Amino acid sequence: MNIELTQVSRWYGNVVAVNDVTMTIGPGVTGLLGPNGAGKSTLLHMMAGFLAPSTGTATLEGRPIWRNHQIYRSIGLVPEREAVYGFLTGWQFVLSSARLHRLPSPEDAAAKALAMVEMEGAKDRRIETYSKGMRQRVKVAAALVHEPQVLLLDEPFNGMDPRQRLHLMDLVTELGAAGRTILFSSHILEEVERVAQQIEVLVAGRHAASGDFREIRRRMTDRPHLFRVRSSDDRRLAAALIADASSGAVSLSEAGLEVQAVDFRRFTWLLPRVARDAGVTVWQLSPADEDLESVFSYLISRSTR
Amino acid sequence: MNAVVAGITYRAVLGRRRVLLLILLPLVLLGLAVLLRAVGSTDERAVVTLMQVYAIGTMLPLLGLIAGTGTIAPEIDDGTIMHLLSKPISRPVIAVTKFAVSASLLAVFAAVPTFVAGYLLLRGEAGIAAGFALGALIGGIAYSAVFLLLGVITRHAVTIGVVYAVVWESLVGGLVPGARNFSIQQWAQTFAGQLTSTDFFKPTVTMGFAVPAVLIVTIGAVVWAGQRLRVLSLTGDE
Numbered sequence: 047m048n049i050e051l052t053q054v055s056r057w058y059g060n061v062v063a064v065n066d067v068t069m070t071i072g073p074g075v076t077g078l079l080g081p082n083g084a085g086k087s088t089l090l091h092m093m094a095g096f097l098a099p100s101t102g103t104a105t106l107e108g109r110p111i112w113r114n115h116q117i118y119r120s121i122g123l124v125p126e127r128e129a130v131y132g133f134l135t136g137w138q139f140v141l142s143s144a145r146l147h148r149l150p151s152p153e154d155a156a157a158k159a160l161a162m163v164e165m166e167g168a169k170d171r172r173i174e175t176y177s178k179g180m181r182q183r184v185k186v187a188a189a190l191v192h193e194p195q196v197l198l199l200d201e202p203f204n205g206m207d208p209r210q211r212l213h214l215m216d217l218v219t220e221l222g223a224a225g226r227t228i229l230f231s232s233h234i235l236e237e238v239e240r241v242a243q244q245i246e247v248l249v250a251g252r253h254a255a256s257g258d259f260r261e262i263r264r265r266m267t268d269r270p271h272l273f274r275v276r277s278s279d280d281r282r283l284a285a286a287l288i289a290d291a292s293s294g295a296v297s298l299s300e301a302g303l304e305v306q307a308v309d310f311r312r313f314t315w316l317l318p319r320v321a322r323d324a325g326v327t328v329w330q331l332s333p334a335d336e337d338l339e340s341v342f343s344y345l346i347s348r349s350t351r
Numbered sequence: 352m353n354a355v356v357a358g359i360t361y362r363a364v365l366g367r368r369r370v371l372l373l374i375l376l377p378l379v380l381l382g383l384a385v386l387l388r389a390v391g392s393t394d395e396r397a398v399v400t401l402m403q404v405y406a407i408g409t410m411l412p413l414l415g416l417i418a419g420t421g422t423i424a425p426e427i428d429d430g431t432i433m434h435l436l437s438k439p440i441s442r443p444v445i446a447v448t449k450f451a452v453s454a455s456l457l458a459v460f461a462a463v464p465t466f467v468a469g470y471l472l473l474r475g476e477a478g479i480a481a482g483f484a485l486g487a488l489i490g491g492i493a494y495s496a497v498f499l500l501l502g503v504i505t506r507h508a509v510t511i512g513v514v515y516a517v518v519w520e521s522l523v524g525g526l527v528p529g530a531r532n533f534s535i536q537q538w539a540q541t542f543a544g545q546l547t548s549t550d551f552f553k554p555t556v557t558m559g560f561a562v563p564a565v566l567i568v569t570i571g572a573v574v575w576a577g578q579r580l581r582v583l584s585l586t587g588d589e
Contacts, residue, residue: 091585094437095437096433097584097585098582115440115441115442116439117439118437118438121437125430127429127430129431130431130434133362133363133366143438146353146356146440148439188434
């Protein structure tokens with residue numbers, strides 16, 4: 047099943063949260079990647095029928111999602127917010143989900159879903175006694191109980207310990223391989239890269255990039271990198287670096303050198319050799335813009351160019 | 352009506368601390384009844400005053416507020432309502448179910464204690480116990496619908512509800528006779544008056560007005576709440 051967004055925008059008052067996004071989410075695992083506040087949740091809520099697009103349309107197999115409760119026969123939703131009915135046990139919670147879906151044998155479906163997330167052991171405890179990762183898992187079980195064709199997960203790996211995370215990643219991969227349409231949001235590239243075949247990048251409400259993880263990874267590393275270098279003779283090193291095409295710009299200051307490397311691979315290969323040949327000792331080499339924000343802002347500047 | 356939604360709603364309302372208020376307010380009524388009986392003032396005038404001022408005038412709107420908003424507002428606030436809304440159940444059905452839960456709670460925590468208090472004091476005399484219990488039941492139904500709607504359309508349901516009950520119904524309704532026509536308490540008293548036969552109690556609103564008013568307000572509020580649930584926007588923490 048396909049979820050299609052066509053020129054979707056959403057604003058709150060004067061603030062634009064999602065800006066003219068068109069994308070199709072098809073079978074397999076898709077990762078929605080973007081920094082915090084990029085509008086991932088807003089976009090996901092529009093796909094889940096909990097928010098109306100201000101303009102544009104969101105459809106599931108051609109049917110509108112907004113104000114259409116029938117879509118939940120095909121959609122399972124794992125919201126980011128932790129809140130679930132704490133007074134219910136895990137079993138009661140997942141069972142209630144099965145009953146609300148009017149499944150023919152709710153008990154069997156609930157047991158199967160709980161087994162899928164390995165929560166059989168704690169199923170008779172109240173949810174309020176669960177850890178964050180356990181809550182996340184019962185939420186996933188409740189969303190999977192009717193075996194939906196589409197599964198939407200908002201930051202599903204947050205708060206999970208590494209073992210739980212790996213387990214959920216495997217589960218997501220399996221479901222995707224079985225032909226379900228799965229979309230999950232995350233602000234961590236490694237997480238998305240590991241599970242998703244298709245990655246959609248959202249930055250500041252805009253659809254900044256789209257592709258498989260190799261494509262996204264390449265775009266993220268093949269960008270100009272900014273390095274800070276401190277050495278025994280900054281000026282001599284600067285002169286030697288600018289002579290090579292891999293450096294776009296070099297600036298000299300009290301704090302050391304700032305080098306704009308246009309060819310990342312060549313620059314990292316070149317620097318030690320140039321330093322050695324010039325007889326300069328490098329004391330410190332640090333990336334100045336390695337944070338995800340700057341990677342994302344680079345992507346968006348490219349996509350709007 | 353959906354049994355799963357009703358079950359979860361009962362547990363949510365009765366499991367919260369506000370259940371203590373649901374119990375405390377009728378306990379005060381019964382306590383006052385026992386007190387009146389102990390000091391021997393079990394005349395019709397005293398009992399009618401207790402019923403008018405406390406049972407219908409204070410306890411009923413407060414319980415209505417607790418039960419009516421309590422069946423939905425906390426769930427919308429903390430996002431747990433998503434569990435119910437992300438299912439193939441029509442939203443109006445969810446609204447009707449929540450309304451029914453609230454109305455049933457008011458029958459148990461308002462109408463029944465009202466009858467018991469009246470019966471403790473007067474037995475069946477002048478139909479006062481049965482009359483005010485009927486009033487509390489009908490009033491409870493209307494309050495449930497209105498406060499459920501408030502709980503869906505605003506995050507300040509409790510504040511607005513208190514302002515309505517205290518400022519409009521008690522203050523304005525007490526001073527401006529015309530305003531009484533638009534007061535759920537007054538409609539409740541009109542229904543109470545159908546069964547009572549005492550000189551100390553004369554409802555000011557006619558049945559000809561109160562019956563359609565209760566119907567229109569109740570049905571209108573529940574339908575509106577259902578429609579608002581259909582377009583309820585929920586966002587993450589962003």
